[in-house]
Amino acid sequence: EPEVTQTPSHQVTQMGQEVILRCVPISNHLYFYWYRQILGQKVEFLVSFYNNEISEKSEIFDDQFSVERPDGSNFTLKIRSTKLEDSAMYFCASKIEANTGELFFGEGSRLTVL
Amino acid sequence: TQLLEQSPQFLSIQEGENLTVYCNSSSVFSSLQWYRQEPGEGPVLLVTVVTGGEVKKLKRLTFQFGDARKDSSLHITAAQPGDTGLYLCAVFYNQGGKLIFGQGTELSVKP
Numbered sequence: 723e724p725e726v727t728q729t730p731s732h733q734v735t736q737m738g739q740e741v742i743l744r745c746v747p748i749s750n751h752l753y754f755y756w757y758r759q760i761l762g763q764k765v766e767f768l769v770s771f772y773n774n775e776i777s778e779k780s781e782i783f784d785d786q787f788s789v790e791r792p793d794g795s796n797f798t799l800k801i802r803s804t805k806l807e808d809s810a811m812y813f814c815a816s817k818i819e820a821n822t823g824e825l826f827f828g829e830g831s832r833l834t835v836l
Numbered sequence: 837t838q839l840l841e842q843s844p845q846f847l848s849i850q851e852g853e854n855l856t857v858y859c860n861s862s863s864v865f866s867s868l869q870w871y872r873q874e875p876g877e878g879p880v881l882l883v884t885v886v887t888g889g890e891v892k893k894l895k896r897l898t899f900q901f902g903d904a905r906k907d908s909s910l911h912i913t914a915a916q917p918g919d920t921g922l923y924l925c926a927v928f929y930n931q932g933g934k935l936i937f938g939q940g941t942e943l944s945v946k947p
Contacts, residue, residue, distance in 0.1 A: 726878075753933050764939040765879060765924065778934050813878045815935075822867065822928070825935050827878025 724748040728814050728828035735804055736836055743799045743831045745814030754797045755815040755825065756789065758782065765813070771797065804835045839863065840925055840938035848944040852914050857941040859925030860907045866928075868908050870899055873922040873940070915945045 727746045735741050747754050756768040770777040771789055779787075788800045797816075801808055811830040817823050841860045849855055859868070867886040871879035883892050885901035885908060892899045896919075898911040912919055922940045929936045 755935070765873075765937040767934050767936060770934055772933075778930065815878070817933070819933075822884075824869075824881040824884075825879075827880070829877050 724826075726814055726816055726826050726828035728812075728831050730831055731829070732832040732834070734834045734836065737806055738803050741801045741804055741808075741833060743801075743812050743814075743833070745797045745799070745828055746795055747797055747814065747816030748826055749795070751816035751818050751826070753777075753817050753819070754789075754791070756799045757813040757815060757827075758810045759813065759830075760807075760810040768799075768812075801833075804833075806835050809833055809835045838939065839929065839936050840927065842923075842925060842938035842941050844941060845939065846942045846944075848946065849915055851916055851945055851947050853945075854911065854913050855915055855943070856909055856911045857923055857943070858907065858909050859938055861927075862906065864905050866905070868901060868905075869926045869935070870908070870910055871924040871926060871937070873924060875921075879924055879926075879937075912943075915943075917945045917947050919943060920945050 729744045754771040757765050758768050759765045767780050769779040769783045786802045790798050811832050813830045814828045815825045817825050843858050869884045870882045872882055873879040883899045888903045888905045890901045896913045900909045922942050924940045925938045926935050
């Protein structure tokens, strides 16, 4: 069964360092997302991506964040200079259609900023 | 202000008990989804409800969409330890396909 895959599963970094989280969405999906879940809190929308550009981004997704689909298969989230409060699970998701259907999530990348 | 309010936030019950969790909003939605998330994993879709008053059953889980399409409930009959997890309601918001989640109900079913 097709699935969304994410790497790394866990990354520990020092505050101020750059981090890149990688995702391979399901191959025929057209809409891509990043979500964040701080421990014990809700799943929060960060950004949506369609047709090689950002469709929408949340207030959390400030200038320190960027997304890219460099090669038609990978979808990456970069945090330029990590802060302690960036520690969270980051989930990549993808789906075929815009406003209906199932959003398929990866298993997440746990980011720990020290 | 949360778009979706889920209650209760935490629920701990014994195996075999029934339970209902709720998802409420002041907004009207064309559809609503329920996801389940296990520790260390991403959310997984359980069901989508689209019609006001709709009831959908998934084995021991019964989902209902309110008549006014502002709220939904999830009822579990004879809960089992395998039902333990975080239950999230979610709606598509705006035209960009953004899925917004409620804060979830953390369910623990003890044997």
